[in-house]
Amino acid sequence: MLNRLVVDIARYTEGVDPIPLHQASVELVILKVDELFERNGRILANSGMPIAAYHWIDPTRDAAQQVAESLAVIRESGLPVLAIFPDFEQYWSSWSEWYHAIQKRLSWSLVSRLAGDRLSSHARQVFDGFAASGAPTIGYTRASFIREYAPQASQWMPNYKWWLAHYGEFGNQALTWEGLKNVILPAVNFFPDLPSGLTPNHVVGHQFTGDELSLPGLYGDIYRSRYSAADVNLFDGQFLAEIGAVPNPRPLPPLQYEAVATASPRLNVRSGPATSFPVLYALPKGAPVQITRMTDNWAKIRSYGEEWCSAHYLHIVTAAEPDREDDDVVVIPDPVEAHFNGITYRTMRRFNANCHVLICDMQTQRFHVTPYTGLRTVTQAALQTGAKIVINGDGWGINRRFPNSIAASDGRFYQPIQYDLRPWINIGRDNSVTFAWRSPRNLYNAVSGDRYLIQNGRYNQAISNVTKDPRTVIGYTRDRKLVIIVADGRTPQSAGLSFREASDLLLELNVETAINLDGGGSTALWIEDRIVNVPIDQNVPGRERPVANHLCIFAE
Numbered sequence: 001m002l003n004r005l006v007v008d009i010a011r012y013t014e015g016v017d018p019i020p021l022h023q024a025s026v027e028l029v030i031l032k033v034d035e036l037f038e039r040n041g042r043i044l045a046n047s048g049m050p051i052a053a054y055h056w057i058d059p060t061r062d063a064a065q066q067v068a069e070s071l072a073v074i075r076e077s078g079l080p081v082l083a084i085f086p087d088f089e090q091y092w093s094s095w096s097e098w099y100h101a102i103q104k105r106l107s108w109s110l111v112s113r114l115a116g117d118r119l120s121s122h123a124r125q126v127f128d129g130f131a132a133s134g135a136p137t138i139g140y141t142r143a144s145f146i147r148e149y150a151p152q153a154s155q156w157m158p159n160y161k162w163w164l165a166h167y168g169e170f171g172n173q174a175l176t177w178e179g180l181k182n183v184i185l186p187a188v189n190f191f192p193d194l195p196s197g198l199t200p201n202h203v204v205g206h207q208f209t210g211d212e213l214s215l216p217g218l219y220g221d222i223y224r225s226r227y228s229a230a231d232v233n234l235f236d237g238q239f240l241a242e243i244g245a246v247p248n249p250r251p252l253p254p255l256q257y258e259a260v261a262t263a264s265p266r267l268n269v270r271s272g273p274a275t276s277f278p279v280l281y282a283l284p285k286g287a288p289v290q291i292t293r294m295t296d297n298w299a300k301i302r303s304y305g306e307e308w309c310s311a312h313y314l315h316i317v318t319a320a321e322p323d324r325e326d327d328d329v330v331v332i333p334d335p336v337e338a339h340f341n342g343i344t345y346r347t348m349r350r351f352n353a354n355c356h357v358l359i360c361d362m363q364t365q366r367f368h369v370t371p372y373t374g375l376r377t378v379t380q381a382a383l384q385t386g387a388k389i390v391i392n393g394d395g396w397g398i399n400r401r402f403p404n405s406i407a408a409s410d411g412r413f414y415q416p417i418q419y420d421l422r423p424w425i426n427i428g429r430d431n432s433v434t435f436a437w438r439s440p441r442n443l444y445n446a447v448s449g450d451r452y453l454i455q456n457g458r459y460n461q462a463i464s465n466v467t468k469d470p471r472t473v474i475g476y477t478r479d480r481k482l483v484i485i486v487a488d489g490r491t492p493q494s495a496g497l498s499f500r501e502a503s504d505l506l507l508e509l510n511v512e513t514a515i516n517l518d519g520g521g522s523t524a525l526w527i528e529d530r531i532v533n534v535p536i537d538q539n540v541p542g543r544e545r546p547v548a549n550h551l552c553i554f555a556e
Contacts, residue, residue, distance in 0.1 A: 002206050004240055006030065008231035009040070010054040010087075018047035022249040027240055030054045030085055033070040038077040045079055048248035050240075052083040054140075057126050059119055067129035082243040083136040085163060088123045088153070089145050120153040127160060136243050138163055138204060146195035154197035162198060163205035163233070204239040207231055258347045259301075260532065261287045263313035273298035273308045280307055284542040286530035288347060288354055288488070289314070302493050340388060340555035345527060351501040353468070353487045354494040356525050356533050357509065358389065360482040362431040366554040369393060369445040371409040375546035378524035379531060387552035390526040391484060392472055393447040394548050395518035405448035407549055413443055423515045424448040425474055433476045435513050447551055449474070449515030453503045457512050460503070468496040470523035470536060474551075475506050475514025483511050486525040488534045491541055521545045 005025055010032035021029060021044075029044055031037055032054045044051050055070045074081050131137040139157070142165040146153055194203070240246075261267040266282035283289065291314065293300035299311040342364030346357045370381050370393075382390040394407055405422040407414045411429070423437040426446040435452075452460045454475060470489035476482055485505060489496020497505070499516065506514045521537040522545050537545035 002203075002234040002236055004028075004235045004237045006205060006233040006235045006240075008054065008207065008233060010056070010231070018044050018049050021049060022047065022247065025247075027247055028052055028082070028235065028245040032056065033073050037073055038079065041077060041079040041081075050082055050245040050247060051079060052085060052243075052245075053081045054085045054087060055126070055130070056087045057123055059122050063122055063125035064129055067126055071130070071133055081135070082245055083138055084130045084133075085138050085140050086123070086126050086130060087140045088127075088150075089141045089165065116150045116152050119150040120156075123150070123153060124156050127156075131160075136161075140165070140207075141195065143193040143195045151196065154195055157195060158197050158199075158202060160202075161204045161239070162195075162202050163207065163235075164193070164195075164203055165207040203236075205233050205235040207233045258349075259289050259291050259299075259314040261285055261289065261309075261313060262315045263310075267309055267313050269301070269307045269309045271307055273300070277308070283309070284531070284534075286532050287534050287542065288356075288532065290349070290493075343389070343553070343555050348505070350505050351468075351497055352495045353489060353497050353501070354533070355488075355497070355505060356486040357505075358482075358484040358525075359509070360484070360553065362427075362433065362480055362482055364556070365431065367427045367431065367445050368552040368554065369407060369409045369447055370550045370552065371412065372407070372414055372549055375548060376550070377544040377546050378526050378535075378550060379544060380546075381550040381552065382526040385552050386554070387526075388528055388555040389553035391474075391486060391551050392518055392522045392524050392547045393550050395448070395450060395522070406443070406446060407448060408443035408446040409549070411444050422448045422450055423452050425476075425515060427482075433480075433482065435476070435515065445551075447474075447517065447549065449517045451499075451516050452514070453499060453516050454506050454511050454514040457507070459500070459507075463499045463503075466498045466500065468498050468501070469520050471497045471502050471519045472517040472523045472525075473502050473506065473514055473519075474517055475509075475511035477510050478512045479510075483509050483514070484525075485509075486523055486533050488536075489520075489523070490536045490539065491534065494534070518547065522547045 004027050006028040007021060007026050008030040010030060026049070028050045030052045031041055031044075037053070041051050053070070053074055055066070058066060070084075074084075127137055127139060138161045140163045146157075194200070261283040262285065263283075264285050266284055267287075268279045268282050270277040270279055289301040289309075291299045291301055298308050299314055300308055301314075342361035344357075344359045346359075348355045348357055368385065368387065370376070370385065376384070378390050378392055381387070394405060406424055408426065423435060424443075424446050426434045426436075426443050428434070428442075428444045451463065453463070453473060454460065457478075468489060471485065471487040473485045474483070475485075483506065485502065487497045487502065488494040502516070503514075521535070523533065524531055524535045524544050524547075525533045531544065534541050535544045537543040
């Protein structure tokens with residue numbers, strides 16, 4: 001029964017992302033034997049995805065030579081290739097010119113027979129060459145092609161299993177990977193058209209989408225909504241089991257290296273890897289980026305887009321630097337860097353957003369909420385207080401420029417004349433942590449948020465907003481750790497977090513209670529001597545917004 005998902009990426013020209021393939025329960029990926037075969041095959045094999053090889057039969061080239069070349073590429077890659085699929089559906093690129101040159105002298109029937117004989121005998125040599133290697137050999141074709149151009153092939157085709165194409169089944173539409181099976185399986189209730197000489201027992205796969213169905217996320221760049229045509233197929237489950245196509249998904253960390261810009265005051269970002277390429281924009285010192293590729297002098301990065309900058313002005317904050325090669329990206333776990341005693345700082349990639357995570361041991365830190373003395377940026381507050389870590393605090397009214405709700409600084413209580421009672425977090429003189437939104441009492445260092453995200457280790461079910469924005473959120477774990485998350489947003493490189501996504505990340509970090517602080521253009525995080533996130537005020541990346549107060553940590 002043809003009911004198992006197989007994806008053919010033979011026409012792809014860039015890297016492949018295995019994550020959506022595993023999520024869609026794809027059981028085999030078919031790769032073209034070309035210059036990308038080893039790289040994409042390695043990524044897929046390392047992710048636990050079974051792979052097979054696709055060979056396009058070129059009738060203008062010697063059959064034995066092209067078989068030998070493809071087998072050499074497969075052997076040298078060392079990849080566990082389960083089967084080989086020669087594509088017997090092509091003819092000479094100069095077919096029409098060749099035909100027009102001789103049609104005046106020969107009848108069409110004779111031209112057709114001569115061409116069919118040539119195509120058929122040449123294809124059989126290719127098939128027999130691959131089969132002689134001992135690899136399972138499965139042909140790819142479509143019935144209309146065999147009938148029109150190579151009917152003679154029906155004499156030897158029954159010697160092989162076949163993967164048949166049937167185009168135009170669903171028309172031109174885009175789907176998500178999650179919805180793939182829900183659309184395809186109920187609609188495919190017929191057996192594909194068969195070339196002469198073949199029976200249903202010869203057919204192990206059916207390609208029914210051709211170039212019509214578009215699916216996102218098959219390139220190495222998983223952070224953009226870039227679409228590409230995908231050849232999606234249904235295969236026979238028994239056949240897949242016979243060749244050993246059993247997916248074994250493995251944990252897939254992000255396909256990038258986390259780094260920060262170190263050039264002062266800014267790092268030029270260019271459209272290519274040389275100073276002759278134009279400068280597109282400049283990154284402020286401390287701006288986070290993802291490195292996807294490195295040479296000796298240049299790094300390809302994802303920041304606001306995907307461009308190049310000097311590798312000498314990037315500080316990699318992962319456990320190990322990437323190999324300095326032109327085309328390979330090594331998979332690594334989320335980077336972790338502990339700057340201070342009792343504090344862990346981590347950058348994480350979640351939900352298409354760059355997230356900065358601080359986890360603080362409350363017993364080793366001193367905290368302070370800045371009193372209201374006018375609007376100041378996080379950088380200004382850090383320089384004035386000498387704090388090692390500073391984040392933005394309360395939301396504030398644009399007109400009155402005062403915190404929207406209650407605040408306290410070292411025991412002194414601040415309350416606007418008119419304010420909305422909102423949830424707040426208080427850090428006591430003894431560093432005890434409490435959350436509430438009742439009438440405030442005995443506050444020491446307190447800032448207000450606008451809503452609970454997590455209560456008693458569960459989602460706040462009243463939250464329905466799904467807008468992705470820059471976020472500053474703060475929470476507390478059952479084992480008495482303070483968790484701060486600052487998420488970049490509103491840029492092509494980092495969309496931001498919705499409230500539910502922020503809650504998911506908080507729960508991932510075992511947070512028991514959490515509130516959402518002021519976010520959007522106010523979101524900013526200072527660590528040690530610089531801003532480490534990418535603030536965005538009035539749609540200008542890298543520009544800080546002055547805010548009403550700040551939470552400071554005096555770490556050692």
